[in-house]
Amino acid sequence: LMVREPLINVELQSHTDSRGRSTSHMSLSQRRAQSVVDYLVNKGISRSRLIARGYGETRLTNNCRDGVDCTAGQHAQNRRTAFRVISR
Numbered sequence: 001l002m003v004r005e006p007l008i009n010v011e012l013q014s015h016t017d018s019r020g021r022s023t024s025h026m027s028l029s030q031r032r033a034q035s036v037v038d039y040l041v042n043k044g045i046s047r048s049r050l051i052a053r054g055y056g057e058t059r060l061t062n063n064c065r066d067g068v069d070c071t072a073g074q075h076a077q078n079r080r081t082a083f084r085v086i087s088r
Contacts, residue, residue: 002045009087011051012036017075018057018065030054036081051086 002008014033016025033052041047057065060078064070 002040002049005088007088008085009049009051011053011084011086012081013053013055013059013084014081015055015059015078016057017078018060018068019075022057022066025056026054028054029056032081 002010012033014029014036016029016032018025030052031054033054037047037050037052040050057078061080062070062074062077064074064078
């Protein structure tokens with residue numbers, strides 16, 4: 001899509017689950033988002049069209065917060081990277 005549409009700019013939003021220390025989640029999610037940016041740049045997309053944002057555990061998709069018993073699958077739903085078109 002980004003090759004076909006050279007005016008599209010994208011924010012890569014990476015997230016973690018709530019297990020472990022929240023302080024490390026922000027840096028982990030930022031590194032995860034940056035890895036996607038690096039991959040896309042390696043595929044020929046200009047870095048100036050991409051923004052990496054790590055949100056850690058601040059935007060969970062379900063109720064798997066600290067102190068809540070969840071399955072491994074439920075935690076996995078929160079570990080993701082989403083693409084948001086920010087301009088066209």
